[in-house]
Amino acid sequence: xxxxxxxxxxxxxxAYENRQGKKDMPIxxxxxxDYISFQVLKSALYATVxxxxxxxxxxxxxxxxxxxxxxxxxxxxxxxxxxxxYAIVLAVYLLISYFVYAFRFTRAKKHIKKYVAQLKELExxxxxx
Amino acid sequence: xxxLLVIKEQLIGFFSRFEAxxxxxxxxxxxxxxxxxxxxxxxxxxxxxxxxxVLIVSLxxxxxxxxxxxIILGGFIxxxxxALSLECALVVGIVFVILFVVYLRFAPTDSxxxxxxxxxxxxxxxxxxxxxxxxxxxxxxxxxxxCGTVIYYMLEYVKANAEQISSLGSDAESAxxxxxxxxxxxxxxxxxxxxxxxSAVVVIAVYMIKSLPIDYSWxxxxxxxxxxxVLIILIGCSALEVDMSIGGVFVSxxxxxxxxxxxxxxxxxxxxxxxxxxxxxxxxxxxxxKAIPKVSVEAPDxxxxxxxxxxxxxxxxxxxxxxxxxAQEQ
Numbered sequence: 001x002x003x004x005x006x007x008x009x010x011x012x013x014x015a016y017e018n019r020q021g022k023k024d025m026p027i028x029x030x031x032x033x034d035y036i037s038f039q040v041l042k043s044a045l046y047a048t049v050x051x052x053x054x055x056x057x058x059x060x061x062x063x064x065x066x067x068x069x070x071x072x073x074x075x076x077x078x079x080x081x082x083x084x085x086y087a088i089v090l091a092v093y094l095l096i097s098y099f100v101y102a103f104r105f106t107r108a109k110k111h112i113k114k115y116v117a118q119l120k121e122l123e124x125x126x127x128x129x
Numbered sequence: 130x131x132x133l134l135v136i137k138e139q140l141i142g143f144f145s146r147f148e149a150x151x152x153x154x155x156x157x158x159x160x161x162x163x164x165x166x167x168x169x170x171x172x173x174x175x176x177x178x179x180x181x182x183v184l185i186v187s188l189x190x191x192x193x194x195x196x197x198x199x200i201i202l203g204g205f206i207x208x209x210x211x212a213l214s215l216e217c218a219l220v221v222g223i224v225f226v227i228l229f230v231v232y233l234r235f236a237p238t239d240s241x242x243x244x245x246x247x248x249x250x251x252x253x254x255x256x257x258x259x260x261x262x263x264x265x266x267x268x269x270x271x272x273x274x275x276c277g278t279v280i281y282y283m284l285e286y287v288k289a290n291a292e293q294i295s296s297l298g299s300d301a302e303s304a305x306x307x308x309x310x311x312x313x314x315x316x317x318x319x320x321x322x323x324x325x326x327x328s329a330v331v332v333i334a335v336y337m338i339k340s341l342p343i344d345y346s347w348x349x350x351x352x353x354x355x356x357x358x359v360l361i362i363l364i365g366c367s368a369l370e371v372d373m374s375i376g377g378v379f380v381s382x383x384x385x386x387x388x389x390x391x392x393x394x395x396x397x398x399x400x401x402x403x404x405x406x407x408x409x410x411x412x413x414x415x416x417x418x419k420a421i422p423k424v425s426v427e428a429p430d431x432x433x434x435x436x437x438x439x440x441x442x443x444x445x446x447x448x449x450x451x452x453x454x455x456a457q458e459q
Binding site for chain 2: 002006007010011013014015018042043046047049050053054056057060061062063064096097100
């Protein structure tokens with residue numbers, strides 16, 4: 001016999017699995033610290049690419065001056081200057097990523113908790129039969 | 130008002146039932162409008178400035194994810210700029226990648242607004258996007274509005290200075306110097322900076338106020354969004370010495386607010402349930418379930434009858450009811 005209550009519950013669960021669940025499930029396989037640090041690390045990679053491009057633009061901006069002054073330039077000073085700027089950009093970017101991904105982790109956990117409760121409910125339905 | 134509510138219920142019912150098709154149509158329309166605007170505004174590469182191509186690409190876009198559509202549109206822009214000047218395409222390309230890196234990390238679900246923002250700028254109602262994103266997005270959506278704003282102002286600059294840009298870099302030496310001219314022009318626009326800041330603050334302000342646990346928080350959020358928008362532009366105009374018509378900004382903000390109100394009423398005010406097509410199985414069966422949400426259209430002839438127990442006229446009615454009740458009890 002078809003159990004309508006069970007089908008209703010299973011439909012709800014399947015709908016979650018198809019939509020938000022697809023995003024939540026991978027997050028659920030990490031510990032909080034692991035997930036956030038992995039995502040922050042990924043952000044660091046993105047920030048590095050962005051910063052490298054910004055430096056490229058900065059050099060392009062005054063490429064003539066850069067080329068003529070290149071041999072007179074204090075290279076260590078230039079590198080240090082860029083290093084400090086990179087550190088600042090990275091720090092801001094990583095801080096924002098930390099908050100964003102901590103929030104996403106908490107949200108996913110909340111959804112999963114509800115899903116697990118539904119699973120238990122489903123199990124109980126089977127036991128009743 | 131009741132009529133409007135009935136229309137709204139029907140619309141929600143229609144939308145939740147045919148969501149998959151409606152989404153494809155919307156994607157098609159957005160990408161076609163964007164491509165047509167790009168072609169008419171930039172149109173430097175005649176090969177891709179072609180109605181049939183636009184139609185094919187937009188049809189293709191209707192099945193693609195939004196982020197891919199953004200990349201395709203970006204590609205169109207870069208091709209046009211490449212035909213105009215290699216240096217210009219290079220600079221804009223670098224800016225695109227930087228924007229994409231930031232945006233992909235924080236607001237990958239708001240790609241529609243990256244495209245809609247420039248379109249709304251062209252329609253002179255750019256404030257619709259940040260005001261709406263405050264409701265449907267999250268604080269990080271300000272990244273998407275910023276990207277859209279930067280793209281619009283860069284394209285405007287290219288459009289206004291196409292002749293100078295195409296004459297740049299005719300020989301190797303001036304090519305090197307042209308980068309300075311281009312970067313100054315493309316990114317040195319104070320109005321762009323002001324609009325990036327304004328849209329970001331508006332998104333965050335609307336988001337925070339609408340989430341407050343107070344009555345009418347949605348309405349207050351829109352009102353405050355409008356006020357914040359006009360105020361920041363006013364202050365920014367004097368601080369950054371930007372020349373913007375304050376009357377124009379005010380009128381455009383008001384029109385945007387009205388549009389947002391309409392959008393809100395019909396679409397975003399309700400957490401509509403959608404049609405779900407799911408498959409699952411248990412020990413005995415395979416299930417292929419299509420769950421269609423019930424649409425309850427409110428009956429237009431709602432009759433509210435008020436009576437007070439202590440009203441002298443109604444006392445008799447009340448006593449009769451009492452007697453009937455006790456008679457039934459016994």
